[in-house]
Amino acid sequence: MYATSFLLSHYGDRVTVDVVERDATPFGLVRSGVAPDHASTKSVTNRFDGILADARVAFHGNVALGSDVALRDLRARYHAIILAHGADGDKRLGVPGEETMPGVYGAREFVGWYNGDARCAATLGATGRDPVGARIVLGHTACVFGLGNVALDCARMLLRDADDLASTDVAGEALGAGSGVERVVMIGRRGVAQAAFSPKELRELLSLPNVRVRVEPPGHVEGLDEEDAKDLDASRPRRRAREAVAKAAANTAAADATSDRPTKELVIKFLRSPTRFESETGDPDGTPPMSPSTPSVRVTLRANALEGASGSRRAVPDASVAEPEVLRDVSLVLRSVGYKGIRVDEDVPFDDENGVVPNAHGRVLTERGGEIVRGLYAAGWIKRGPTGIIGTNLRCAEETVGALIHDDERGRLREVCEVCEEEEDDDVALSLSEVLRRRGVKVVSKEGWARIDAAEREIGRMAGKPREKFVDLDEMLRVAEGADARAVD
Ligand SMILES: Cc1cc2nc3c(=O)[nH]c(=O)nc-3n(C[C@H](O)[C@H](O)[C@H](O)COP(=O)(O)OP(=O)(O)OC[C@H]3O[C@@H](n4cnc5c(N)ncnc54)[C@H](O)[C@@H]3O)c2cc1C
Known part of the structure; x- marks a missing residue:
């Protein structure tokens, strides 16, 4: 445009x-x-x-x-x-179970789903990986891999109350789907000094009401080394992001001391990489459930240390940590490590x-x-x-x-x-x-798009939303050709 x-x-x-x-x-x-x-x-x-x-x-x-x-x-x-x-593609984590386990998705699919993207709905329906066809079951606990703005969007959409989204153009399927989400774990392979999120979007997530924020490993945000300090010195947004994370963790500690504890939790885990996604029985091919049910993924993480000079710090396995960390019964895993x-x-x-x-x-x-x-x-x-x-x-x-x-x-x-x-x-x-x-x-054509646009706005208006997007391509094509949207609906 x-x-x-x-x-x-x-x-x-x-x-x-x-x-x-x-x-x-x-x-x-x-x-x-x-x-x-x-x-x-x-x-x-x-x-x-x-x-x-x-x-x-x-x-x-x-x-x-x-x-x-x-x-x-x-x-x-x-x-x-x-x-x-x-x-139009996305980068992979490159670990077993990533492509096969029910409940594991690319952020692209999740974003497309909550945004009512017709192509995404068609792909989800066709893969059969999703236990209920073209719908993603969010369950209670989500892991989001990546510390960029798309990962922040995903975490926010998972934790936001349905009431806050009801007047947006969120897809009808997705509205309310996150009502059972209790915990979102954002995981990054490097540290707070290398995270890619922008401070404004980060603060928006950290200030969601009813969400307590925990940062792991404990002491990470305060205990940065010399090279990390240089990474922070080189970037004002990163310094601000670090301040925001530290402040949110401190606020949580204060809130925990009161009886008024928020009911949802956001955990930000630095210096961790996934090594496998599998079912609770250790099967990375993850047999899809026969009936609509909540996936249960076992996520194994390795601890990382950083090496290299500031500006090019790399995550490598931390030899001082012998035992992998295991997150059990994760209902949704999102890979948000970049588009390609x-x-x-x-x-x-x-x-x-x-x-x-x-x-x-x-x-x-x-x-x-x-x-x-x-x-x-x-x-x-x-x-x-x-x-x-x-x-x-x-x-x-x-x-x-x-x-x-x-x-x-x-x-x-x-x-x-x-x-x-x-x-x-x-x-x-x-x-x-x-x-x-x-x-x-x-x-x-332009006229066809104008008909789709008008129909989406009209259907949305009745539901108090700016628009209700069509997620079925055939339906959209019929509306574009002049079919009455209400008849199609
Ligand atoms: C999840 C997410 C959230 C974002 N949020 C924000 C935000 O809040 N604020 C912000 O400023 N930026 C945001 N961005 C970034 C912003 O969306 C991008 O900078 C911008 O959309 C890139 O524009 P583009 O035209 O290069 O690509 P796109 O917007 O992807 O447009 C490419 C177009 O090409 C079409 N296309 C693809 N393949 C073909 C083909 N073979 N033939 C014909 N057409 C094709 C696609 O359907 C699409 O319409 C976000 C990005 C993502 C992924």
């Missing part, structure tokens, strides 16, 4: 932009990633609505690059292509190691440090990797569109048109819409 906006501003009436989006709905992680209780963050969609409504912009939703349409189809039809397909970009089209150059499209300031390269691929650009997480907030993508898109304009002014985009002749594409005279129609792709 930001790249589109920069193109419209610069070129005026001389440009049209076709947005090709895999989902039936626009706005990527702003819709399906940003937490429902962060409504002000999500309100950036008001700006995106305006960009999409522009007459020079077309929307081709439910069209995936790499399967419904190939890069070569696009290169034959457009002067320039900007890849902005985000980071994936290759979506065989003709798009890809840097597998870093999970990004290789580029120089947004110009796509044949490989890392390679030649420029004319007319092909990248923006957002697929360009830089999965870091940064929404606003970071504004500057990122500006840089990319700046490179595109610079190339255009030197006549470097027109050569793209020669590619179509080289590719001898007989259908090249056909528009993208016509190509997709002939391929039988059910495209969601």
Whole structure:
């Protein structure tokens, strides 16, 4: 959306932009990633609505690059292509039971589930790993691996009272699902001086009412060594995060001395890594329960020590701790150790190691440090990797569109048109819409999205929410085509 906006501003009436989006709905992680209780963050969609409504912009939703349409189809039809397909994979912990145990999920799945992401619902239903189909059972005790902002979102969504979420756009399935959660354990392989969370989001979690905070190992936050101190000196956000953790732990100690103890608990465990997830009988393949029931996972952790100089401290097994730590009867395990970009089209150059499209300031390269691929650009997480907030993508898109304009002014985009002749594409005279129609792709147009949007808002309004998202793709496609949402419902 930001790249589109920069193109419209610069070129005026001389440009049209076709947005090709895999989902039936626009706005990527702003819709399906940003937490429902962060409504002000999500309100950036008001700006995106305006960009999409522009007459020079077309929307081709439910069209995936790499399967419904190939890069070569696009290169034959457009002067320039900007890849902005985000980071659609996630990093793994690499321990037994991670892929197979019921109750163990990637944060991506959990976030998609509470955000009513249709693709996520379809995947959950299809894996059979989930005891009740497309629903995640949260149970009483959750472990979240990772100490970044996504992990904070997950922990907050698990611990927040349902009443606080009722007026958000949280998925209907997820609302109230956490009412039984008593304990969330956040686990990081390194220490408080290396944690990636931002202080504001951390404070939001730590100040949830009715939640006591415990920090482990005891004394960790106070007893940092010289290299840790340098890590803290180098980063104000980390210093603030450390202060917030120390303060929350002190508040808990004070509250524990009174009779008014909070009923829920957040444990932040530093310097721990998982070594296996298994059933209580020691089976890492974890036989899925036959009936809807709460998973029970045994989580084994090893203690870590840190080595290396400040700025590059690594977690290694702590030889002084002989016995592993075992957490029993964990009902939900979330892996939140980072997203990763994936290759979506065989003709798009890809840097597998870093999970990004290789580029120089947004110009796509044949490989890392390679030649420029004319007319092909990248923006957002697929360009830089999965870091940064929404606003970071504004500057990122500006840089990319700046490179595109610079190339255009030197006549470097027109050569793209020669590619179509080289590719001898007989259908090249056909528009993208016509190509997709002939391929039988059910495209969601701008008008289709407007119908989905209106129906979601209307259904939400009746429930006192900003919107109730459709989580079934077929249902969404029917609404996009004009079916009455209430009849569909
Ligand atoms: C859980 C979570 C919470 C976050 N919370 C916040 C927050 O509170 N505040 C904040 O500022 N930032 C937040 N962020 C970061 C923010 O969401 C990202 O910076 C931003 O969304 C990245 O934009 P993007 O366009 O690169 O990727 P995305 O937003 O992921 O958009 C990529 C789009 O490409 C589409 N796509 C994927 N593959 C294809 C394909 N093959 N063909 C066509 N289309 C495709 C996707 O469907 C998606 O719509 C959060 C991120 C996550 C993961």
